Amino acid sequence: MGRGGSRATGAAAPPWHALPDEVWEHAFSFLPTAADRGAAAGACSSWLRAERRSRHHLAVANCYAAAPRDAIERFPAVRAAEVKGKPHFADFGLVPPAWGGAAAPWIAAAADGWPLLEELSFKRMVVTDECLEMIAASFRNFQVLRLVSCDGFSTAGLAAIAAGCRQLRELDLQENEIEDCSIHWLSLFPESFTSLVTLNFSCLDGEVNITVLERLVTRCRNLKTLKLNNAIPLDKLASLLQKAPQLVELGTGKFSADYHPDLFAKLEVAFGGCKSLRKLSGAWDAVPDYLPAFYCVCDGLTSLNLSYATVRGPELIKFISRCKNLQQLWVMDLIEDLGLAVVASSCSKLQELRVFPSDHFGLGVLTERGLVDVSASCPMLESVLYFCRRMTNEALITIAKNRPNFTCFRLCILEPHTPDYITQHPLDAGFSAIVESCKGLRRLSISGLLTDLVFRSIGAHADRLEMLSIAFAGNSDLGLNYILSGCKSLKKLEIRDCPFGDKPLLANAAKLETMRSLWMSSCLLTLGACRQLARKMPHLSVEIMNDPGWSCPLDSLPDESPVEKLYVYRTIAGPRSDTPSYVQIV
Amino acid sequence: MSVETKRSSTESSAASGLDFEDTALTLRLPGAVSEPDRKRASSDADADAEADQSTIAASAASSDAPPAPKARVVGWPPVRSFRKNALADVAGSSKAAAKFVKVAVDGAPYLRKVDLEAYAGYNQLLQALQDKFFSHFTIRKFADDERKLVDAVNGTEYVPTYEDKDGDWMLVGDVPWKMFVETCQRLRLMKSSEAHQEPFNDAYPMLVIMDGLKESRKLCPADVLLHVRHELVQLSSTAFGSLMVLS
Numbered sequence: 054m055g056r057g058g059s060r061a062t063g064a065a066a067p068p069w070h071a072l073p074d075e076v077w078e079h080a081f082s083f084l085p086t087a088a089d090r091g092a093a094a095g096a097c098s099s100w101l102r103a104e105r106r107s108r109h110h111l112a113v114a115n116c117y118a119a120a121p122r123d124a125i126e127r128f129p130a131v132r133a134a135e136v137k138g139k140p141h142f143a144d145f146g147l148v149p150p151a152w153g154g155a156a157a158p159w160i161a162a163a164a165d166g167w168p169l170l171e172e173l174s175f176k177r178m179v180v181t182d183e184c185l186e187m188i189a190a191s192f193r194n195f196q197v198l199r200l201v202s203c204d205g206f207s208t209a210g211l212a213a214i215a216a217g218c219r220q221l222r223e224l225d226l227q228e229n230e231i232e233d234c235s236i237h238w239l240s241l242f243p244e245s246f247t248s249l250v251t252l253n254f255s256c257l258d259g260e261v262n263i264t265v266l267e268r269l270v271t272r273c274r275n276l277k278t279l280k281l282n283n284a285i286p287l288d289k290l291a292s293l294l295q296k297a298p299q300l301v302e303l304g305t306g307k308f309s310a311d312y313h314p315d316l317f318a319k320l321e322v323a324f325g326g327c328k329s330l331r332k333l334s335g336a337w338d339a340v341p342d343y344l345p346a347f348y349c350v351c352d353g354l355t356s357l358n359l360s361y362a363t364v365r366g367p368e369l370i371k372f373i374s375r376c377k378n379l380q381q382l383w384v385m386d387l388i389e390d391l392g393l394a395v396v397a398s399s400c401s402k403l404q405e406l407r408v409f410p411s412d413h414f415g416l417g418v419l420t421e422r423g424l425v426d427v428s429a430s431c432p433m434l435e436s437v438l439y440f441c442r443r444m445t446n447e448a449l450i451t452i453a454k455n456r457p458n459f460t461c462f463r464l465c466i467l468e469p470h471t472p473d474y475i476t477q478h479p480l481d482a483g484f485s486a487i488v489e490s491c492k493g494l495r496r497l498s499i500s501g502l503l504t505d506l507v508f509r510s511i512g513a514h515a516d517r518l519e520m521l522s523i524a525f526a527g528n529s530d531l532g533l534n535y536i537l538s539g540c541k542s543l544k545k546l547e548i549r550d551c552p553f554g555d556k557p558l559l560a561n562a563a564k565l566e567t568m569r570s571l572w573m574s575s576c577l578l579t580l581g582a583c584r585q586l587a588r589k590m591p592h593l594s595v596e597i598m599n600d601p602g603w604s605c606p607l608d609s610l611p612d613e614s615p616v617e618k619l620y621v622y623r624t625i626a627g628p629r630s631d632t633p634s635y636v637q638i639v
Numbered sequence: 640m641s642v643e644t645k646r647s648s649t650e651s652s653a654a655s656g657l658d659f660e661d662t663a664l665t666l667r668l669p670g671a672v673s674e675p676d677r678k679r680a681s682s683d684a685d686a687d688a689e690a691d692q693s694t695i696a697a698s699a700a701s702s703d704a705p706p707a708p709k710a711r712v713v714g715w716p717p718v719r720s721f722r723k724n725a726l727a728d729v730a731g732s733s734k735a736a737a738k739f740v741k742v743a744v745d746g747a748p749y750l751r752k753v754d755l756e757a758y759a760g761y762n763q764l765l766q767a768l769q770d771k772f773f774s775h776f777t778i779r780k781f782a783d784d785e786r787k788l789v790d791a792v793n794g795t796e797y798v799p800t801y802e803d804k805d806g807d808w809m810l811v812g813d814v815p816w817k818m819f820v821e822t823c824q825r826l827r828l829m830k831s832s833e834a835h836q837e838p839f840n841d842a843y844p845m846l847v848i849m850d851g852l853k854e855s856r857k858l859c860p861a862d863v864l865l866h867v868r869h870e871l872v873q874l875s876s877t878a879f880g881s882l883m884v885l886s
Contacts, residue, residue: 145714202721228721256721337725361725367770410716412726440716467716498717524715549714 077103087112106130113137113159114569116178117594120626121159125166132171133197134163138178140572140620141522142547144202147574147618149598151633154178156203157187164191172197179203185210189217196248197223207232208259215241223251225278233259240265249273253280255304255335260284271296280304283337288316294323303327305335308362312342320346334358334383341368351375358383360409365389374399380433383407386419386440393423397430404433410440410467421448428455436461443474444501449483453490462487463498469525469550472502479503485510488518495542498522508532512539520545527551537561547572555582562589570622578619580639581612586621587639594628595639596620602634742826744772744797755820761812765799768828797828 081104084090094104108128113119113136125131138154156178163170170192180203188195195218200206208231214224215238239262242249249269254261261284270276276297281290287310294300310316320343324330330350339362354376359369365387373382373392379400386408388396396403406427408419421444428434428451435458444466472479480501488494488511495517499507503526511521512535519542526532534557536546546568554577565571565586580597587595598618628638737754744751751771758764799811803822811819811826 142714144719145717146720147714202719228719230721361722363726409722410718440718465716469712469715522717524717550712 074099074103074106078107081107109133111135115622115624116154116156116159117626117629118569118622118624121162122166123625125162129166131167132169133174134159134167134170134172135174135176135199136178137176140547140570141177141545142549142572142574143177147549149633149635152598152636153629153631153633155631156180156184160184160187160191168192169194171195172199174199174201175203176201177203179205180210181205182207182210182213186213186217189213192218194220196220197225199223199225199227200229201227202229204230207234208236208238208257209234212236212238212241215239216243219243219246220248221246222248223278224249225251225253226256227253229256231257233257235259237262237265239269242269244268244272247272247274250275251278251302252276253278253304255280255282255306257282257284263289267293267296274299276300278302278332280334281306283307286310287343288319291316291319291323294327298326299329300327301329302332302356303330303334304358305333305337307338308336308343309338309340310343312340317343317346321349325349328353330354332356332358336362336364338362339364341366344368344372347372348375352377354379356381360385360407363387363411370395376400377402379403381405383409385409385411387411388423389418390420390423390426391418393419394426397426401431402433403427403431405436406431406434407438408440409438410465421445424448425451425455428452433458435459438463438465440465440467442467443471444480444483445473445475446478446480446483446486447473447475449480450486453483453486457490458493459487459491460493461496462491462494463496463522464500465498466501469500470502471500479507481507481510485514488514493517496520499526500524501526504528505532505535508535512536515539516541518542521547523548523551525550527553530554530557533557534560537564543567544569546570548574548576550575552577555579558582559585559589562586562593565593565621566590566623568623570620572618572620574618576619578616579612580607580610580614580616583616583619583639584612592623592625593621594624596622596632596636597639598636603637607637607639738820740801740823740825742768742771742828744828745830747772753826755823760816761819765811768799768826772828795830796832797830799826800829801826 077100081090081093084093087110090104090108094101105128107130109130110133111124111128111131113124113134116136116138136156136159138156139148139152142148143152154177156175160173163173164187168191171194173188173195174197180200185206188198198214198218198221206229211224211231214221246269250273252269252273259282261282263285266285267289270279270293277300279293279297279300280302281293281304283306285293285306287308290305290308294303324346327350331353333347333350333354333356336359339359341364344364345368351372352375355378357373357376357379358381360383362369363385369384369388370392373379373384373388374395376382377399380402382396382400382403382405384392384407388408393408396406408423419441421441424437424439424441425448428437434456437459438461441464444464449464473483480499481504484499484503484507488497494515497511497515497518497520499511499522505528508527508531511518515521518540521536521540521543523546530553532551533548533553536543537557538561543564549572551573553573558573558578559582583595583597586593596619597616598620599616632638738756739752739754742751742753753764753767753771755764758767800808801811801819801823802825803809804824808827814822
């Protein structure tokens with residue numbers, strides 16, 4: 054550390070800790086992650102001051118961990134904020150509606166304290182039309198809006214964004230529940246508006262005015278990402294592509310029509326013009342006859358999301374086998390082992406694989422074989438999400454040996470409690486091999502028949518594990534105890550339908566404060582333990598849920614009452630005030 | 640599920656002080672809707688897991704008997720509601736009854752299945768069979784048979800035959816399509832070189848197959864071409880003992 058930055062005039066330079074804040078702010082701008090910045094801020098008070106005043110990007114992983122006002126006071130210079138709301142298991146219907154996670158308080162506070170805000174990203178939160186109107190009205194420089202798995206708004210809200218955000222660069226709507234008010238929100242982008250770089254409305258259910266869309270696409274010369282919804286017919290896709298050959302990322306929306314050689318030719322020409330296309334998604338209802346139209350872009354593709362394409366068979370495999378530079382592949386299990394074998398031999402640069410379940414019980418042939426093949430032949434594979442029907446310890450051990458570089462391993466065997474289908478043993482040995490071999494594992498989901506032994510391995514070996522998802526596993530409290538007393542880096546733990554009770558929870562109460570959150574549903578918890586936990590740990594919010602609501606006050610219930618759903622998270626904001634009737638904070 | 644809740648004697652249960660009898664209690668909050676199925680499901684399953692190794696197979700088999708009806712568990716498998724709804728829309732019409740039959744191809748290491756209801760006529764079926772078997776080029780590095788999968792490009796011709804309800808092997812294409820779909824039990828694509836041979840020659844070698852698990856079987860000459868090959872492809876590598884050719 055030099056003496057630079059001081060106004061040296063020949064006199065001794067000021068000691069380094071007296072350097073002006075601007076110096077530190079500049080230095081901190083080189084720190085790559087928020088964690089690094091947080092660590093720096095903890096060093097001393099001047100660093101704390103400098104760091105928080107220069108923080109431009111803030112990620113709030115749990116919207117209830119801190120009050121919006123506190124966040125704004127502490128970090129006054131934020132230009133991009135990302136906030137997440139409901140617990141992860143809300144994605145699977147385990148959290149009843151109206152639980153909370155409203156974006157409104159954050160937007161209201163931001164409107165007040167961050168007038169220069171440019172980017173907002175919400176995940177699993179309730180965003181209303183009023184929220185979107187407020188965004189459009191409050192931030193002169195607003196550029197990026199990203200909504201993932203949110204609900205509560207309609208096309209009316211989108212209209213407000215389109216009309217009001219003159220500098221908008223990105224409108225990214227991923228898997229939201231959007232009400233269709235038949236408002237032509239797209240036409241509300243003014244004719245003078247040309248700044249769009251990303252437009253993703255793939256989750257929108259309603260009709261879209263194609264002419265308006267074409268005009269928008271034509272005048273936004275910087276458009277790089279375009280993801281269409283189901284309402285865009287195939288021939289219109291071809292003309293859109295011809296107007297935007299500079300696209301890097303395309304979501305095709307629907308990709309089916311009766312086969313017509315003219316249309317095929319038109320599509321082929323359109324795709325042929327897209328020399329920069331790197332990411333492809335959509336292909337809902339894809340008709341195999343049209344897949345060859347993609348062939349000319351296959352070589353350049355780094356990301357392919359066919360997880361909504363119900364196409365199967367040789368056309369699918371032929372197509373994927375041409376994508377030699379693929380880094381990310383999302384498919385349905387219709388690809389079968391055969392297809393994954395082709396992926397293994399064709400896509401040597403693959404880093405992420407996700408295989409989703411289709412509804413065809415036992416008809417396809419996707420087994421552990423496919424995953425073993427890919428793990429053997431794709432040296433850069435580090436992230437896997439795999440739904441299948443059967444697994445063996447041997448396969449998992451092989452996979453672990455092949456790929457010690459996994460950072461994310463999520464295996465979901467569809468039927469709970471499924472053992473190794475050859476030996477009928479629990480899958481403890483297999484998952485143990487994974488955590489022992491993959492030292493950098495950050496995220497893990499386990500499934501199948503599992504005893505407490507697997508938790509012993511996880512607790513002992515998974516030092517970098519940050520998120521763990523458990524379902525229908527374990528024998529006793531020991532299982533949970535292994536996890537909570539080990540797993541040094543654990544941040545998020547979610548458990549459902551496991552025989553874990555009060556004891557390990559209370560014995561490891563302090564651990565919970567080092568974690569972001571804990572979810573436990575359909576386990577063996579009692580109200581008494583939750584009360585004890587809340588008393589012991591004032592910085593934890595202990596929420597219990599009972600569907601359909603509490604018919605008598607919580608205070609009157611005995612300690613032995615079972616708790617169906619528990620959600621515990623650390624917070625500096627105290628108990629939240631927006632709980633619905635079925636949630637009680639202990 | 641009627642699996643007995645066993646009194647566990649393992650260390651884990653002793654350490655936690657919990658017996659499974661305890662966990663079977665279902666004290667419910669007054670006025671709350673009880674969900675006994677799910678709780679019972681998990682405690683039964685726990686009993687399964689606690690059982691001795693020798694009984695794990697039995698209990699595992701009973702606790703997850705595969706075919707329908709599967710118990711509907713809320714939020715399982717963990718697939719986003721958005722995805723579930725989206726795919727339900729897409730799949731819409733394909734809920735009609737399917738008729739899946741096995742398809743064997745001479746020389747292929749495993750069978751496939753096709754849904755006869757998915758095709759409108761013979762042409763479509765044959766096109767699909769062509770696609771399924773002869774236009775892919777899987778190259779699995781550690782298997783040794785699969786390179787022998789013949790491409791139509793090679794010129795090897797196959798004759799489609801099917802087994803009808805009487806157990807007879809018939810040539811595909813003679814009867815009306817609907818009748819064919821009704822009576823067809825399985826399909827076999829026979830090498831046309833064999834189809835034109837005299838199958839009932841006394842001089843034809845007899846094949847004796849020793850099945851590793853069951854007793855040996857001897858097949859009569861007439862059945863050799865049609866059935867033996869068929870059974871060959873179905874035996875797994877562990878079951879297959881040896882093959883003796885007697886002349």
